Amino acid sequence: MEGDTLLAVRDLTVALPIGGRLVPIVESVSFTLGAREILGIVGESGSGKSVTSLAIMGLIDVPGARVSGSVRFRGRELVGLAPRTYRALRGREIAMIFQDPMTAFTPVYTVGWQIDEQIRAHQKISRKEARSRTVRLLGDMGVPDPEQVAGRYPHQLSGGLRQRAMIAMALSCNPALLIADEPTTALDVTVQAQILDLLRGLRRDYGSSVLLITHDMGVVAETCDRTLVLYSGLVAERGPTGALFARPGHPYTAALLDSIPPLHGPRPKRLPSISGSPPTPDERPAGCPFALRCTHVHEACAVRPPLVACGEQDVACVLPTEGRPLPPRFVPEFCA
Amino acid sequence: MTPLPVETSSPLIETHDLRMTYRVGRGRVLRALDGVSLAVQAGEVLGLVGESGCGKSTLGRCMLRLVRPSGGRVVFDGIDITAMPERRLRPLRQDMQMVFQDSYAALNPRRPVGDLVAEPLRVHSAPGGGRRNGVEIARRLVELMDLVGLPQAALARYPHEFSGGQRQRINIARALALSPRLVVADEPVAALDVSIQAQIVNLFMDLRDRMGLTYVFVAHDLAVVRQISTRVAVMYLGAIVELGEADAVLHHPAHPYTAALIAAVPEPVARTDGLPPPLRGDVPSPIAPPPGCRFHPRCPAMRDRCSVDPPVLRRLPDGREVACHYPVLGAEPDLMPGLPAFLATGPAAGRPRH
Numbered sequence: 269m270e271g272d273t274l275l276a277v278r279d280l281t282v283a284l285p286i287g288g289r290l291v292p293i294v295e296s297v298s299f300t301l302g303a304r305e306i307l308g309i310v311g312e313s314g315s316g317k318s319v320t321s322l323a324i325m326g327l328i329d330v331p332g333a334r335v336s337g338s339v340r341f342r343g344r345e346l347v348g349l350a351p352r353t354y355r356a357l358r359g360r361e362i363a364m365i366f367q368d369p370m371t372a373f374t375p376v377y378t379v380g381w382q383i384d385e386q387i388r389a390h391q392k393i394s395r396k397e398a399r400s401r402t403v404r405l406l407g408d409m410g411v412p413d414p415e416q417v418a419g420r421y422p423h424q425l426s427g428g429l430r431q432r433a434m435i436a437m438a439l440s441c442n443p444a445l446l447i448a449d450e451p452t453t454a455l456d457v458t459v460q461a462q463i464l465d466l467l468r469g470l471r472r473d474y475g476s477s478v479l480l481i482t483h484d485m486g487v488v489a490e491t492c493d494r495t496l497v498l499y500s501g502l503v504a505e506r507g508p509t510g511a512l513f514a515r516p517g518h519p520y521t522a523a524l525l526d527s528i529p530p531l532h533g534p535r536p537k538r539l540p541s542i543s544g545s546p547p548t549p550d551e552r553p554a555g556c557p558f559a560l561r562c563t564h565v566h567e568a569c570a571v572r573p574p575l576v577a578c579g580e581q582d583v584a585c586v587l588p589t590e591g592r593p594l595p596p597r598f599v600p601e602f603c604a
Numbered sequence: 605m606t607p608l609p610v611e612t613s614s615p616l617i618e619t620h621d622l623r624m625t626y627r628v629g630r631g632r633v634l635r636a637l638d639g640v641s642l643a644v645q646a647g648e649v650l651g652l653v654g655e656s657g658c659g660k661s662t663l664g665r666c667m668l669r670l671v672r673p674s675g676g677r678v679v680f681d682g683i684d685i686t687a688m689p690e691r692r693l694r695p696l697r698q699d700m701q702m703v704f705q706d707s708y709a710a711l712n713p714r715r716p717v718g719d720l721v722a723e724p725l726r727v728h729s730a731p732g733g734g735r736r737n738g739v740e741i742a743r744r745l746v747e748l749m750d751l752v753g754l755p756q757a758a759l760a761r762y763p764h765e766f767s768g769g770q771r772q773r774i775n776i777a778r779a780l781a782l783s784p785r786l787v788v789a790d791e792p793v794a795a796l797d798v799s800i801q802a803q804i805v806n807l808f809m810d811l812r813d814r815m816g817l818t819y820v821f822v823a824h825d826l827a828v829v830r831q832i833s834t835r836v837a838v839m840y841l842g843a844i845v846e847l848g849e850a851d852a853v854l855h856h857p858a859h860p861y862t863a864a865l866i867a868a869v870p871e872p873v874a875r876t877d878g879l880p881p882p883l884r885g886d887v888p889s890p891i892a893p894p895p896g897c898r899f900h901p902r903c904p905a906m907r908d909r910c911s912v913d914p915p916v917l918r919r920l921p922d923g924r925e926v927a928c929h930y931p932v933l934g935a936e937p938d939l940m941p942g943l944p945a946f947l948a949t950g951p952a953a954g955r956p957r958h
Contacts, residue, residue, distance in 0.1 A: 513874040
């Protein structure tokens with residue numbers, strides 16, 4: 269596995285200056301991403317998933333912010349890289365797509381022009397060659413009539429087409445790593461299904477690895493090979509997606525899955541919910557960050573739990589070390 | 605959920621051939637609602653689902669007469685309110701309230717919560733006539749905070765001091781201040797994290813049981829809608845394509861669009877098999893909807909007739925209504941030979957669940 273590792277993140281900590289002191293937004297996040305793998309980073313708002321991806325891209329530009337730990341991409345350390353070197357890497361080897369394609373494109377140029385520009389920024393080819401590659405890319409992304417779409421302005425395209433165009437732009441230089449931050453959140457569910465289908469095909473057609481950042485457990489379950497669950501800036505659980513969803517090892521993962529209403533099968537009388545809300549970074553307790561809302565909380569939770577193996581996953585919880593891993597999933601009382 | 609009320613009582617709110625059109629320049633007309641007829645019985649929860657631009661929010665707003673429909677009728681509790689002047693509508697507004705998606709935008713940031721929740725109590729007169737006095741309002745505020753699970757101290761604080769879930773509780777408290785009979789909730793949990801979403805969905809269900817409320821619940825999330833609704837209306841491009849009991853519609857969809865919509869929802873379960881092929885294309889513009897059946901360009905079961913002959917909503921033997929020439933009937937899935945297997949018998953067949 270180590271030989272195939274594209275991205276290795278170790279103890280990544282991002283601290284931002286808030287109220288005159290450095291507050292760690294993301295703490296000691298570690299994971300690896302293999303070649304042609306799709307890794308999902310999932311968490312609720314404020315869990316640090318976007319900050320993690322921005323730190324990998326070297327895009328944390330808040331004055332006074334501190335990024336520590338290690339991000340190795342193809343064996344090369346990215347933390348502390350000079351802005352100039354980083355710039356050459358972004359777009360060519362690591363590309364990113366965002367939730368809102370409208371803000372990623374400038375409204376004053378055609379979509380095709382912008383993709384041509386991106387290709388020509390990194391490679392010395394003629395305008396004509398760039399355009400023919402743009403049209404081919406748009407076609408590959410499932411854009412109907414790509415030649416015509418290349419000549420359109422972003423506002424003339426539907427949300428789904430804009431997102432396809434943005435993925436085409438991100439892939440234009442054949443990056444090894446695509447970071448997709450909530451790429452389908454603004455889309456309707458039938459269009460979301462098309463875009464997820466497209467992302468799953470990228471490793472086959474382009475050999476790309478994908479880091480998919482989302483709040484939607486369903487999107488992760490259907491798209492990612494492995495999953496990283498963040499809670500309040502820390503890794504709660506990570507492991508193969510199938511195992512993690514079938515038998516979550518962290519009480520937070522389990523409670524989160526339980527609180528999602530099922531679409532099939534019997535309907536629960538009440539939804540199991542997690543009381544309260546996640547702590548903000550400056551109120552994060554010294555021990556387990558989930559302890560305040562956890563139904564399994566006990567004295568040992570006052571100490572920050574390290575990630576330990578539990579089944580196929582790694583879990584930041586004391587229960588497995590105490591020899592009493594999480595009981596099977598809660599089964600709610602169903603309606604008749 | 606308690607069983608459906610008996611259909612013999614007259615509906616609390618009904619629409620007849622409701623139309624809402626907007627002029628969008630150059631002589632073009634956007635048909636946000638194109639002939640919607642439905643009835644909601646007291647005590648029922650009607651879920652309105654569909655993708656963006658399908659008209660579900662417009663329908664909710666027309667029902668409460670927040671906008672005046674361009675055609676058709678809205679009847680609330682037997683009274684035609686379609687063209688009723690605002691002055692006469694006002695007393696009726698006590699009985700129909702709304703909860704919006706953006707809990708922050710719905711609350712004036714410069715006023716304390718107690719003031720915001722008390723506003724409807726000050727604007728509307730008490731049931732016996734006359735204004736409510738300060739003591740009555742204060743007593744009611746205490747009850748309302750209790751009802752939505754907020755501490756009394758919340759009344760003195762400002763909206764920005766609360767989390768999204770708590771702010772939505774404040775909005776609910778304000779909507780319930782006058783003990784309405786009908787609440788239209790437009791995507792009330794869409795902006796919330798899942799762990800918070802479950803709390804608010806439970807609150808809606810508890811309040812319905814305790815206060816005998818009737819909801820029209822507008823949402824794009826099918827699982828949330830199934831959890832809370834007794835009946836579901838699925839909309840596509842300004843029209844209802846399927847309407848029936850929530851379990852019937854969502855477990856055994858008869859309209860190919862309903863089936864495709866359900867199949868497209870990514871589910872948080874361990875995956876054991878491949879995924880169904882996604883629906884082709886985007887939702888067409890409501891300014892120039894396709895001729896015939898609006899769904900035909902994307903329909904996996906499209907036949908010649910569908911592109912010319914617009915289907916009307918008709919009742920199937922099991923009581924649901926469907927606007928499709930070739931609906932999937934529970935016992936006769938082979939009525940739709942063009943459909944892939946996962947659609948022909950509903951999504952459950954192709955995608956086993958744990």
